[in-house]
Amino acid sequence: MKDRKLPTLDLKRGYARIKDEIDQAVKEVLESQYFIMGPQVSGLESDVERYLEVPRAIGCASGSDALVLALKALDLKPGDEVITTPYSFFATASCITRLGGTPVFADVDPDSYNVTAETVLSKVTDKTKAFIPVHLFGQMVHMEELSKELEVRNVAVVEDCAQAFGSWRSIDETPVRAGASGVLGCFSFFPTKNLGGYGDGGMVVSRNQEMADRIAKLRVHGAGTTYFHDEVGMNSRLDAIQAAVLRVKLRHLDSWNEERRIAADRYRVLFAEHDLLGIVTPPVEDEGNYHIYHQYVPKVIRDRDRLLEHLGSEGITARVYYPLSLHMQRCFSFLGYDKGDFPVSESLTEQTIALPIFPEITEEEQEWVVSTIAAFYGKK
Structure with a gap:
């Protein structure tokens, strides 16, 4: 037994199952010599829009960037508070402090490991700008217990779906996928994720077209047209090889x-x-x-x-x-x-x-x- 090894995740086995499809997809990118953004990225965005049933999907460079872009689109400013969980990956909170906001933590349920309506709503103040639910380990927060009340209080919901691509929750007898219930949903395509690329990658999905247009600009230094910048954004573009790989894997x-x-x-x-x-x-x-x-x-x-x-x-x-x-x-x-x-x-x-x-x-x-x-x- 001691000569055997079992990793927490075996990426080689996953690749072996779809090797021919992946190799062909990467070959097509290499032959096109179109490596940044372009048709593969827009194709992936369209695929995700259909899968999640959301109006817009915007590819970016990582899941961490997705969270920052989402909060930038909400105009998070110093003094603004964002409620989230203390039991999560670092980026869930660092995206808040990077923009000068203040993380306000709410404790989690001992069984699901997710925040609850009771713990979250008790933290809302007149400084609360947003709430970041984390669908931890692949299980969704009870969004229906929070969304309407937070909307009344003018608190935006930005879902952290880094670990939850494909997860869903039955709300009013209708399956709602992770990322489709908040105003914005953020995904990571890190290789270890259920939908993982062969490098870094991320995505923001939006039910608000104006915010989606802004995020699409923010990911390319805030430029609406090349070399013409409406605001200071980020360099957070998704590359075509990652998009091509993800399009194959999404089918499975x-x-x-x-x-x-x-x-x-x-x-x-x-x-x-x-x-x-x-x-x-x-x-x-x-x-x-x-x-x-x-x-x-x-x-x-x-x-x-x-x-x-x-x-x-x-x-x-x-x-x-x-x-x-x-x-x-x-x-x-x-x-x-x-x-x-x-x-x-x-x-x-x-x-x-x-x-x-x-x-x-x-x-x-x-x-x-x-x-x-x-x-x-x-x-x-």
């Missing part, structure tokens, strides 16, 4: 997400078979959600870090998302938060562990993972 995304869901169900069954459910708590899929399991993140009741080391010693790569809540990061100390301010988020940083999950993971590999966990805890 739904079936890959379903394979992830099957793998997640298999983990739950294996935990029960190995008598681990009193020690390991599988991630909860909220009613009405279609969870795409970008990460498979259960909680363990004790010895999380030692378990992580044990798995690694056996050749199984597991990770911790996230080891330190955003409100405890040194660079955000100026916000004045202390340990204990967000107890659920803080407890999750100590209890959760991300196990290998990807469309091609085998039943035998999952059995290996769970039996290794069982052996660590002295179970059969």
Whole structure:
């Protein structure tokens, strides 16, 4: 066993499944010699608009840039507050401070790991400019419980969908995809994502045409016409090779997400078979959600870090998302938060562990993972 290796995500297996399609798509870009923006990028934008059922999609250079572009389009200014979660990747909060805004954190639900209407609405003040829900690990926030109330309070919703491309939630008996319920939705195409490129890439989707037009300018230094700049923007263009790769992968995304869901169900069954459910708590899929399991993140009741080391010693790569809540990061100390301010988020940083999950993971590999966990805890 110790000679075997299992990563949290095996990109090589994914490439092997669609190698011919990918190679042909990249070849066409190379032959065209059109590498920045152009027809592949506009084609991807159109594909995403159809898939998400949104009026506009604007490609950019990364998921982090997508968040910054969205907040710039909202005219976020120093003194403005943006409510979000402390249990997320760094870019969720840094996009706010980069523009001079103030992150205001709301604690999360211990089961879904997402913010709730109760925690968010209690943070709204007359300084609140926006709310950034993070659809963490591939599961959507209960947007229907927040959107109308925030609209009444003139708070814009900017969805952080970096981990949720293809996730949806049933709202009024209608499936609404992540990114399609806020005024703006932000996506990452980092290679490890469910819809990942072969380098950096991102996208903003918008239900507001005026904002979409502005973001399209902001990503090219604020230029409406080349060399004529309406405002100071960013250099955040999506390149054609990434767009071509993503267009191929988007065609397969739904079936890959379903394979992830099957793998997640298999983990739950294996935990029960190995008598681990009193020690390991599988991630909860909220009613009405279609969870795409970008990460498979259960909680363990004790010895999380030692378990992580044990798995690694056996050749199984597991990770911790996230080891330190955003409100405890040194660079955000100026916000004045202390340990204990967000107890659920803080407890999750100590209890959760991300196990290998990807469309091609085998039943035998999952059995290996769970039996290794069982052996660590002295179970059969």
